[in-house]
Amino acid sequence: MVGTKLSCRTAVLVMIGCSLSTTGASAKTRLQGAGATFPAPYYKRLVAVYQVRHPEHMIDYQSIGSGGGIRAITDKTVHFAASDAPMNKKELETTGGKENIVEIPSCAGGIVPVYNLPGVSTPLKFTGELLAEIYLGKVTQWNEPIIAKLNPDVKLPDTPITPVWRTDASGTTYVFTNYLSTQSEDFRSNVGLGKQVQWPVGQGGKGNENVTAVVQQTVGGIGYVEQSYADNNQLTYGLVQNKHGNFVEASPDTVSLAGAGAAGSMRGQVLAADIWNQPGDQSYPISSFTYLIVYRDLNNLPDKEAAESLVNFLWWATHDGQRYATELDYAPLAPEVQAAVEQALKGITFKGEALSIGKE
Amino acid sequence: MSEVTPSAAGHYAASLPGGVHHSLVRTRRRISSDSVMAGLSQFAAISIFAMLFALLAVLTYAAWPSITTFGWKFLVTGQWRPNELTAPALDAAGHVITEDGEVVMKTMPPVFGALPVIYGTAVSSLLALVFAVPLSFGAALFLVRLSRPWLAVPVSFLVEFLAAIPSIAYGMWGLFVLAPFLQHYVEPAIRTGLSWIPGMNAWLFTETAMRAGQTVVRTLPLTGRDMFCGGLVLAIMILPIITAISRDVLRSVPRAQVEGTLALGATWWQSAWEMLCYSRSALFGAVMLGLARAAGETMAITMVIGNSNQIHASLFSPAQTMSSLLANEFAEASTEIHRAALSEVALILLVMSLLFNIVARRLVVGNDARPATAH
Numbered sequence: 001m002v003g004t005k006l007s008c009r010t011a012v013l014v015m016i017g018c019s020l021s022t023t024g025a026s027a028k029t030r031l032q033g034a035g036a037t038f039p040a041p042y043y044k045r046l047v048a049v050y051q052v053r054h055p056e057h058m059i060d061y062q063s064i065g066s067g068g069g070i071r072a073i074t075d076k077t078v079h080f081a082a083s084d085a086p087m088n089k090k091e092l093e094t095t096g097g098k099e100n101i102v103e104i105p106s107c108a109g110g111i112v113p114v115y116n117l118p119g120v121s122t123p124l125k126f127t128g129e130l131l132a133e134i135y136l137g138k139v140t141q142w143n144e145p146i147i148a149k150l151n152p153d154v155k156l157p158d159t160p161i162t163p164v165w166r167t168d169a170s171g172t173t174y175v176f177t178n179y180l181s182t183q184s185e186d187f188r189s190n191v192g193l194g195k196q197v198q199w200p201v202g203q204g205g206k207g208n209e210n211v212t213a214v215v216q217q218t219v220g221g222i223g224y225v226e227q228s229y230a231d232n233n234q235l236t237y238g239l240v241q242n243k244h245g246n247f248v249e250a251s252p253d254t255v256s257l258a259g260a261g262a263a264g265s266m267r268g269q270v271l272a273a274d275i276w277n278q279p280g281d282q283s284y285p286i287s288s289f290t291y292l293i294v295y296r297d298l299n300n301l302p303d304k305e306a307a308e309s310l311v312n313f314l315w316w317a318t319h320d321g322q323r324y325a326t327e328l329d330y331a332p333l334a335p336e337v338q339a340a341v342e343q344a345l346k347g348i349t350f351k352g353e354a355l356s357i358g359k360e
Numbered sequence: 361m362s363e364v365t366p367s368a369a370g371h372y373a374a375s376l377p378g379g380v381h382h383s384l385v386r387t388r389r390r391i392s393s394d395s396v397m398a399g400l401s402q403f404a405a406i407s408i409f410a411m412l413f414a415l416l417a418v419l420t421y422a423a424w425p426s427i428t429t430f431g432w433k434f435l436v437t438g439q440w441r442p443n444e445l446t447a448p449a450l451d452a453a454g455h456v457i458t459e460d461g462e463v464v465m466k467t468m469p470p471v472f473g474a475l476p477v478i479y480g481t482a483v484s485s486l487l488a489l490v491f492a493v494p495l496s497f498g499a500a501l502f503l504v505r506l507s508r509p510w511l512a513v514p515v516s517f518l519v520e521f522l523a524a525i526p527s528i529a530y531g532m533w534g535l536f537v538l539a540p541f542l543q544h545y546v547e548p549a550i551r552t553g554l555s556w557i558p559g560m561n562a563w564l565f566t567e568t569a570m571r572a573g574q575t576v577v578r579t580l581p582l583t584g585r586d587m588f589c590g591g592l593v594l595a596i597m598i599l600p601i602i603t604a605i606s607r608d609v610l611r612s613v614p615r616a617q618v619e620g621t622l623a624l625g626a627t628w629w630q631s632a633w634e635m636l637c638y639s640r641s642a643l644f645g646a647v648m649l650g651l652a653r654a655a656g657e658t659m660a661i662t663m664v665i666g667n668s669n670q671i672h673a674s675l676f677s678p679a680q681t682m683s684s685l686l687a688n689e690f691a692e693a694s695t696e697i698h699r700a701a702l703s704e705v706a707l708i709l710l711v712m713s714l715l716f717n718i719v720a721r722r723l724v725v726g727n728d729a730r731p732a733t734a735h
Contacts, residue, residue: 067694140569140578160569160581167667169442169692177443194443195694203585203678204667206688217540218583 029306030058031313035069035082038171038226039290042107043082045324046317057309066171067195073293076300079310081293084171085195086272102296102348103270104341105289106317108259108331110227110250111176112237112286116215117142117157124238125150125247128183128285134222135163135180136187137201142220163202164214164223169195172208175288176224179276227251228329242285243277250284255331258287263336269296269344287331298350307350311357315345419707426700430472434704437473440669442698444469472701474708476671480587480679484661485654487591487675488598493647496602501632504610516607523600531660534593535585539664543584547676564674580676583666587679590665594657598650605646605724609639645723652716656709658683682709
């Protein structure tokens with residue numbers, strides 16, 4: 001008796017299960033993405049807007065961090081990944097080599113030095129060398145001559161400097177340490193560059209929010225966060241001297257200019273370009289792209305239709321979708337960069353077949 | 361604290377005369393419910409051991425690359441550098457080596473050493489005990505010997521309520537309220553208060569720093585997020601457990617013993633002291649449990665300790681504990697050796713907490729087992 005009952009129930013369950021799964025598969029293509037937290041607000045907006053216009057696509061983006069995104073695309077647990085730092089040589093090798101991957105910039109961002117100095121209202125001017133010395137512990141007081149010389153009109157207080165850094169591995173640290181390493185030989189050989197480094201002085205905070213909290217509470221504190229984050233939280237930040245000697249304030253425009261400067265070196269499918277310390281009169285020096293990563297052949301997607309919708313989403317995101325970048329205070333791609341992205345997207349295939357893209 | 365150990369539960373169920381129930385209640389069923397229960401509880405008891413061993417095995421496996429690379433030096437060195445470093449190669453005399461007019465560069469692989477976090481865990485936990493133990497024992501004595509029932513009940517409840525507050529809430533309070541308060545009022549006051557002791561200020565409130573290219577000794581900039589703040593927050597977090605256990609321990613001191621001291625003419629203080637002495641090993645066990653909790657505490661300490669992987673002499677400098685290091689770095693650690701090093705730190709923490717707990721259990725249970733306490 002028990003046996004019969006059980007089998008009846010199982011049969012019903014199986015039937016329900018079948019009907020559920022058939023309706024699920026026929027209606028929508030589900031595209032999964034994961035990765036960087038810094039551009040997450042932008043991606044979430046892109047997904048939301050795109051979804052309204054194309055209700056047949058289900059796109060899901062989870063901000064789990066750049067490192068997590070790269071791991072996920074390597075394991076093929078997602079269809080597209082996002083990362084602030086481009087994939088390095090070793091990571092590219094584990095996915096089967098450079099020719100298997102398409103990596104495109106989606107927008108750019110600037111990293112700004114935020115500080116807490118009550119009574120100082122003029123934005124302070126920094127050079128890369130000064131920032132390096134501060135983070136090396138060689139400049140420890142706000143009124144030291146090296147700072148005073150750069151800011152002759154500002155009355156600097158006799159306050160100790162507390163440098164604040166990210167404790168977790170992050171794209172922000174990656175860009176900041178890379179930039180400082182181009183500015184100071186001392187920094188490069190003693191602290192070095194990477195998503196996470198060993199800082200000789202100061203205090204750590206986990207994530208942008210803790211770095212911000214620490215700077216806001218410490219008179220004399222200095223930290224580094226993305227410009228959009230600093231703006232959203234009304235943090236005071238300084239100007240940084242670029243390659244041409246101009247002191248530039250970070251903004252979508254000045255960061256975009258830095259991106260345009262690197263377009264000449266962007267060729268092929270993996271469009272990784274370092275855009276810190278770029279030439280250009282008004283280009284902001286501590287800039288970086290953030291990237292979207294997919295396989296060049298989208299055979300990890302269920303069918304050609306899904307592959308096409310993914311590519312078209314990427315196309316839209318790097319073209320019409322760019323206006324949401326500006327709206328959210330990220331720097332849009334310069335036209336020169338867009339041209340390189342178009343070439344890369346056109347090379348994407350599904351099991352060897354070309355995909356029709358650019359249709360809206 | 362009256363938990364039945366799993367193995368004891370298993371013995372209890374197994375020792376029931378299962379056959380009696382079998383014959384009286386259900387004669388037609390082959391498997392008696394008692395033997396099923398006994399089997400299930402045995403399984404539960406064994407699975408707990410299995411989980412512990414699995415945890416140790418998995419952590420050791422994950423930490424293996426780090427164990428083989430760094431060996432015992434992992435425990436006694438203080439470098440924590442997850443990135444590769446390319447620097448000019450130096451010869452024996454410390455000069456830069458050049459070949460054909462070019463500086464020879466060498467790449468140093470990532471290097472990890474756990475000494476600063478072991479030190480941070482030890483010092484912050486001990487600091488927590490220094491603050492928490494007198495308060496806890498005082499509160500426990502008050503609850504057992506002084507307070508009226510109408511007061512004892514709400515006070516007990518409030519102490520236990522402290523234990524139910526989520527760790528992150530303590531962390532946020534520590535970061536936004538306690539740290540600025542320490543920075544602006546308490547730490548400057550300590551500096552002024554201790555200035556008459558020779559060497560004290562030099563130890564606690566100065567550091568060497570570079571200034572305009574020169575090395576100078578300067579007053580330590582106070583930030584409030586330091587070892588001291590971490591110790592204080594931990595103290596508040598371990599107060600409930602130490603108070604609750606020591607209250608129960610003191611309550612179990614035989615009445616005759618207490619009355620005996622009073623009959624011999626002891627003052628209240630002397631009598632209370634005798635109570636503490638009588639149950640010293642169980643009280644020590646309570647302290648060890650508090651210590652284990654302090655060593656493992658994560659979220660709150662991460663927010664207030666300053667997260668610097670270096671050993672600083674002063675308690676008013678930022679530091680790092682094993683658990684805060686894991687909270688800070690594990691989620692985003694991307695290289696194998698970095699993850700292995702963090703796993704090894706987790707392994708050290710697990711073994712340390714296990715030892716604390718074993719010692720504490722033996723002391724507390726040993727005291728309870730005295731025949732005199734059954735009153």
